Amino acid sequence: MAKTTRHSNQYDVVVIGSGAGGGTTTRVLAEMGVKVALLEAGPMLDPATEYKEHQWPYDWDHRGAETGGKAYFGNQKPFGFFTTTSGGWQLDGEPYTIGEGSQFQWFRSRIVGGRTNHYGRMSFRLSEIDLTGYDRDGLGLNWPITYNEIAHYYDKAERFIGVTGTVEGIPTAPDGVFQKIPPPKAHEQMTRAAAKKLGIPFIANRRAVITRNHNGRAGCHYCGQCGRGCLTASAYASSQVDVFPAVESGNVTLFTEAMAREVLTDSSGRATGVLYVNRKTQREERVLGRIVVLAAGSCESARILLNSKSNLFPDGLANNSGHVGRNLMDSVGFSVRGRIPSFEGLTSYNTDGFGSSHLYAPWWDWKNHAQLGFPRGYHIEVSGGFGMPRIGSFHAAGEKYGYGQKMKQRIREEYGSTIRFAGRGEMMPNKNSFCEIDPKVVDKWGIPVLRFHFKWTDHEWAQARHMEETFKDIIGVLGGRITSLGNRWEQQGISVPGTIIHEVGTARMGIDPSSSVVNPHMQAHDVKNLFICDGSVFVTNPDKNPTLTINALAWKAAEFMAEELRKGNV
Amino acid sequence: MSRLVQIETSQEGDISRRKVLHAIALSVTATGFSSLEPIWGQHIHEAVNHEREKDGTYAPQLLTEHEFKTIRHLAELIIPADAKGPSGAEAGAAEFIDLLCSQNDILANIYKDGVSWIDTRMRHICKTSFLRAPETQKTTLLDQFVEAELNIEQHPELSSGVTFFNWMRKMSIDAYYTSKFGIKDIGYMGNDTLSEYTVPQKEIDAMIKKAGLA
Numbered sequence: 001m002a003k004t005t006r007h008s009n010q011y012d013v014v015v016i017g018s019g020a021g022g023g024t025t026t027r028v029l030a031e032m033g034v035k036v037a038l039l040e041a042g043p044m045l046d047p048a049t050e051y052k053e054h055q056w057p058y059d060w061d062h063r064g065a066e067t068g069g070k071a072y073f074g075n076q077k078p079f080g081f082f083t084t085t086s087g088g089w090q091l092d093g094e095p096y097t098i099g100e101g102s103q104f105q106w107f108r109s110r111i112v113g114g115r116t117n118h119y120g121r122m123s124f125r126l127s128e129i130d131l132t133g134y135d136r137d138g139l140g141l142n143w144p145i146t147y148n149e150i151a152h153y154y155d156k157a158e159r160f161i162g163v164t165g166t167v168e169g170i171p172t173a174p175d176g177v178f179q180k181i182p183p184p185k186a187h188e189q190m191t192r193a194a195a196k197k198l199g200i201p202f203i204a205n206r207r208a209v210i211t212r213n214h215n216g217r218a219g220c221h222y223c224g225q226c227g228r229g230c231l232t233a234s235a236y237a238s239s240q241v242d243v244f245p246a247v248e249s250g251n252v253t254l255f256t257e258a259m260a261r262e263v264l265t266d267s268s269g270r271a272t273g274v275l276y277v278n279r280k281t282q283r284e285e286r287v288l289g290r291i292v293v294l295a296a297g298s299c300e301s302a303r304i305l306l307n308s309k310s311n312l313f314p315d316g317l318a319n320n321s322g323h324v325g326r327n328l329m330d331s332v333g334f335s336v337r338g339r340i341p342s343f344e345g346l347t348s349y350n351t352d353g354f355g356s357s358h359l360y361a362p363w364w365d366w367k368n369h370a371q372l373g374f375p376r377g378y379h380i381e382v383s384g385g386f387g388m389p390r391i392g393s394f395h396a397a398g399e400k401y402g403y404g405q406k407m408k409q410r411i412r413e414e415y416g417s418t419i420r421f422a423g424r425g426e427m428m429p430n431k432n433s434f435c436e437i438d439p440k441v442v443d444k445w446g447i448p449v450l451r452f453h454f455k456w457t458d459h460e461w462a463q464a465r466h467m468e469e470t471f472k473d474i475i476g477v478l479g480g481r482i483t484s485l486g487n488r489w490e491q492q493g494i495s496v497p498g499t500i501i502h503e504v505g506t507a508r509m510g511i512d513p514s515s516s517v518v519n520p521h522m523q524a525h526d527v528k529n530l531f532i533c534d535g536s537v538f539v540t541n542p543d544k545n546p547t548l549t550i551n552a553l554a555w556k557a558a559e560f561m562a563e564e565l566r567k568g569n570v
Numbered sequence: 571m572s573r574l575v576q577i578e579t580s581q582e583g584d585i586s587r588r589k590v591l592h593a594i595a596l597s598v599t600a601t602g603f604s605s606l607e608p609i610w611g612q613h614i615h616e617a618v619n620h621e622r623e624k625d626g627t628y629a630p631q632l633l634t635e636h637e638f639k640t641i642r643h644l645a646e647l648i649i650p651a652d653a654k655g656p657s658g659a660e661a662g663a664a665e666f667i668d669l670l671c672s673q674n675d676i677l678a679n680i681y682k683d684g685v686s687w688i689d690t691r692m693r694h695i696c697k698t699s700f701l702r703a704p705e706t707q708k709t710t711l712l713d714q715f716v717e718a719e720l721n722i723e724q725h726p727e728l729s730s731g732v733t734f735f736n737w738m739r740k741m742s743i744d745a746y747y748t749s750k751f752g753i754k755d756i757g758y759m760g761n762d763t764l765s766e767y768t769v770p771q772k773e774i775d776a777m778i779k780k781a782g783l784a
Contacts, residue, residue, distance in 0.1 A: 054761060057748035061669050064748065068674030072740075182767035186774045193783035221763040342781050348757035349770050388758055389747040398739045402716040403648040404709075408755075411747070412654065415756045479781060 005278075005285040011037040011253070012565055014274050014289035016260045016304065019114030020547045021534035021554040022295030023238025023246075024157070028558035030251040034565060037287050038243065039258040039276060041296075042086060042110030045117065045239045051229030052082045057390055064391050071391045078107065080390065083227040085118045086111040093444030097451040102432075104452035105489075105498035106299060112256065113239025114297065115501065116547065117229045120356060121208040121236060122424075123163045124379070124544035125154050125174045129366055130426075133540060137375045139428045139459075143539045144511045145520045147174065153552035161236045161551065162210035162217075164354070168203050172377065173362035179211045181358060182222065185351050187343060187384035187419050188359040194477040195361060200380070200470070202359040208236035208548070209354045217241070224352025235355065255287065261447050262308040262317075263292050263530065269312045271530045277445045291529045291561055291570055294507075295554065298536040299328070299435050302506035303450050306437045316437075318507070318524035323517050326434045327505040328454065329541035332378065332425035333495030334464040335487055336471035340480035343384075343417040351385030351416070363543055374462035378425030378543045380470070386416040396483075418483065421474060423467035426543045428459050429505055433497070454497040464494040502546050504535035522557035529570040533557050628665050632672035637685045638664055640701050645742040647712060655746075655755035663745035670741075677737075684734030691731060 013029055015022045018040040026038045057063040064081040065071040071081070078088050087109025096106055109115045131143040151174070158177040165178035181204045184192065192202040209226065212219045217240075218232045226235040233240035246252045257279035264272045264286060273288035294301040302325040308317035316324055363377030387393070394411050401407035438451035468485065475482060486492075489499040510516025513525035518537050524530040533554040535546045564570045630638040642664035649658030671678040688700045691711065696703050700711075715735040718725035722732060746752040778784050 054763075056750075056753075056761065058750060061666070063666060063744060065670060065744065069670040069677055069741075072737075073676070183769050183771070185769055186777065189774050190778060190781065190783065193778050193781075197783070220767075221765070222767040223761060223763060225761075342777065346773060346777060347770065348759055350759040350762060350764070350767075352760035352762070353767055386756075386758055386760070388761055389752060389756065391744045391748065392740075394743045394747055395740045398743050399719075399736075403712055403739060405650055405652060408649055408652060408655075411743075412756055477783070 005283065007037075007285065007287045009037075009253070009287075011035050011287065011289040013037070013291040013293060013561060014287055015039065015293040015295055015533075016274060017041075017114065017295035017297060017300070017534065018112050018238060018243050018254075019295065019297060019534070020116050020238050020550045022293070023113065023116070023242030024551045024554040025293055025295060025531075025533045025558045025561075026252055027242040027246040028555050029562060030246040030249045032559075032562045033251060034562055036246070036252045037255060037289060038246075038252055039255045039260055039274060039287065040110075040112050040114075041259045041279070042112065042114075042256065044254075044256050045085075045112040047229060047231055047240065050085050050111070050117070051231055053225050053228045053231050054223060055082060057082075057388075076391075079118075079227065082225075082390070083118065085109065085113075085229050087115065094449070095441060095443065096449050097438045097441055099451055099453035102453045102455065103496050103498075104454045105496055106450075106452070106503070107498070107501045108297070108300070111239075112243055112254070113237045116236065116238040118227050119501075119547060120545065121226055121547075122356075122360075122381075122545040123158070123161070123206045123208045123548040124362075125176055126150070126542050126544055126549055127172050127174050129172050130540070130542035130544065133376060133542075137369065139375050140540045141508075141510065141515075144509055144516075149520070150549075150552055150556065153556045154548065156555055157548060157551040160215065161208050161241065161548075162214045163206055163208050163548070164204065164211060165206040166204040168201075170201070170203070170362055170364075172364075172366050173203075173206075176206070178206070179209070179214070181205065182211060182220075182353055184358040185353060185385050186346055186349075187340070187351075187416075188357060188382055190340070190343070190478060191382050191419070191474060192359055195474050197477055198470075198473055200361050200364050200474070202361045202380075202382070205357050205360045207354065207356060210234050211354065215241075220354045222350075222352055222354060224355040226355035258285070258287075259445060259447070260296060260304050261445070262304060263294070264288075265308070265310055265312065265317065265527070267312075269527060271317075271527050277447070282445070290565065291531065293531045293533050293557075293561075294536075295533040297534055298503050298506045298538075299450055299452075301532060301534055301536045302435055303437070303448075305507065307448055313526070318517055318526045318530055320526045321514055321517060323508060323515065325436050325450075325506050326431075327429040327508050328433045328435055328452070328503060329427045329429055329505045329538070330454075330495070330497050331500040331502040331541060331543065331545070332427050332456070332460045332463050332467075333422065333500045334467045334490050334493070335420055335422040336468060336475065336482060337418060337420045337484045338475035338478070338480040338482050339414065339418050340475070340478045341417065342479055343419075344413055346416065348386045348416060351387070357382050372462075372466065374459050374466060375428065376426035376459070376463070376540075376542070378423040378463060378467060380467075381422045381424065382419065383422070384416070384419035419475070419478070419480065421467075421471035423464070423471070424500065424502075424543050424545065425460070425463045425467065427541055428457065429540065430455065430457050435506060452498075456494055456497065461494060468493075502535075502541065504538035504541050504546050507532050507536035508539050509537040510539065521560040522553060523560070531557050531561060628668075630664075630668045632678055633664075633668045633681065636699075636701070637682060638668060640685045640688070640699075641667055641681060641738070643701055644738050645745070647708060648739050648742045649746045655751045658742040658746040661746040661749035661751045663742040666745040667741050680734065680737050683730070684738065687730050687734060
């Protein structure tokens with residue numbers, strides 16, 4: 001890697017990462033006429049080859065078990081063969097390490113659009129209650145921005161992306177600009193009725209799926225396969241909705257297979273561009289710009305900063321506070337599955353819907369944390385219905401009913417009668433949960449890798465137990481019985497850290513440069529022309545799946561950048 | 571709108587699945603089309619649901635003829651034909667198992683050793699292979715497996731057989747329920763393209779009422 005190619009073009013902005021944050025930043029800037037270089041570590045997305053939408057198991061000789069029956073040995077693609085686009089918990093030649101006594105799983109997706117190609121599309125706004133938790137319980141920090149300051153950007157993001165929902169007036173779940181949502185399915189309506197008796201409100205889910213034609217995208221056609229990637233882009237993915245149109249505008253140059261190594265700086269401490277490895281040639285190249293934006297995903301962005309060492313920044317770029325990589329948070333996850341006999345009488349109907357739950361329960365008991373024994377809330381997702389059969393769907397029935405005619409008949413009768421409740425809860429930042437550079441391990445390009453340290457505290461454990469009791473209660477009111485506690489990642493009683501894939505907090509936002517990395521414009525305190533537009537800027541990790549907030553904050557940051565460029569401030 | 575029209579008019583010929591998907595993927599980036607016509611959704615569907623023609627003369631790739639036939643018969647016993655669907659064998663269980671065995675030595679050993687085990691067992695009982703044994707002897711053995719798997723410590727002599735039976739059962743189930751037959755049998759109604767999503771509201775209301783949750 002002796003020779004470095006320097007791209008002669010100087011761009012206004014160099015963005016690292018094409019997921020929710022990088023995609024939004026790039027598109028908003030491009031729409032304002034700003035020239036952007038967008039770097040993506042993976043290849044170009046070709047939805048036709050990448051997405052498996054509408055395929056049946058019988059379209060494949062292996063039926064979805066993958067070559068050699070990987071699914072039978074626990075080596076299948078995460079979330080199954082048909083679901084999930086490129087990426088996984090481990091990538092060839094790109095290791096990460098785990099500190100002693102810690103657990104962490106890191107899901108990376110190296111492709112244009114990153115994880116937005118297959119994510120759950122849950123789109124919840126942070127509320128004023130979420131932003132000011134410190135005032136009530138003294139944990140973590142308050143966010144340095146108010147709800148009113150970001151509401152405008154949530155509006156913009158929702159209007160552009162398209163998010164379903166209904167106006168409810170619940171303080172923990174601020175209303176937004178909503179697309180009409182399809183009607184709730186039978187098991188969801190039963191759940192709503194049962195949960196009501198327990199004082200838990202189930203309301204229309206808020207997901208980044210359009211149900212009517214919008215901005216040149218076709219409304220949902222209800223195949224329920226958002227997790228496979230959506231060929232019609234009815235479900236939001238930054239690749240199809242942000243990046244492709246931005247590239248068409250002529251203001252964006254997309255560099256694929258560009259693995260960012262470090263942010264370059266000059267002797268005055270300004271960022272000048274990005275040094276990356278061209279994965280095709282294995283050579284280092286650099287791309288220069290007036291502004292550099294990190295949107296590589298919380299942990300990858302922290303890694304790049306920590307690897308960008310210089311005389312001026314011996315501990316990594318923008319890390320005078322020492323907080324880069326600190327405050328790493330995931331969501332708390334736990335689930336309970338049950339069988340509801342009364343569902344058996346229902347005639348099978350199409351329950352695919354718009355994918356995932358049509359109803360969810362926002363956190364309902366925010367006034368009672370003093371009694372609850374844990375400081376912050378969670379929301380409930382419900383799944384069930386008559387799903388597409390896949391490898392493993394009926395193994396448990398086989399074990400229960402033996403074989404033969406009786407088994408076949410019971411599988412028929414029980415089909416569609418299971419239900420699953422999953423909680424997604426707020427974790428508090430703690431000093432034992434962070435990522436840092438492993439001094440001994442490098443990836444296949446010689447770039448030092450991350451080492452993760454992570455501990456759940458009593459707050460999270462208590463919350464997971466509350467989830468368990470609540471889900472058991474709902475199943476009880478439904479007249480069902482529990483069939484399993486926890487999924488494969490939750491067997492210890494709480495999700496393995498990282499597996500909810502909501503990792504945030506590694507370059508938090510704040511007013512005080514000694515305890516935060518960026519200001520409320522997502523601008524690094526230490527480097528005025530460096531911005532961070534992904535989940536790393538989160539101050540806390542409320543139970544609101546982070547993507548919509550990443551979209552909104554990136555939009556806010558992009559507008560500020562354009563203004564700063566216009567004024568000549570950067 | 572232009573790209574939409576192009577796709578629809580070119581649909582007359584034998585447009586390849588890949589071509590349709592490419593066109594759809596491209597049109598997502600194009601501005602100015604206003605609706606997903608139902609017929610267009612149908613094209614996605616037809617294009618992706620390319621059916622594999624089977625001529626019915628499958629030649630096992632790894633298993634011997636005898637092993638293949640034994641496995642086929644076991645799939646028939648595990649998922650027998652009835653009014654709502656054919657047997658696991660007819661749904662391609664043996665082909666599915668043989669294919670994966672040809673790609674994975676661990677699986678191959680499970681099935682080869684398994685067939686050998688039940689043949690040996692049957693020879694002890696009635697001096698013939700599993701395949702040629704009387705039907706009652708076959709089901710007696712399967713019943714023994716089912717009983718023993720609940721309490722394997724007390725049936726150590728059956729443990730190899732039970733392990734094989736377990737593999738046989740789960741892969742027969744998967745082969746059947748992921749086939750068109752199995753999907754029809756249980757009545758999975760989705761993987762469709764709809765212009766509107768609806769639910770059987772009257773039936774749901776009745777269910778909520780019946781459960782005392784209204």
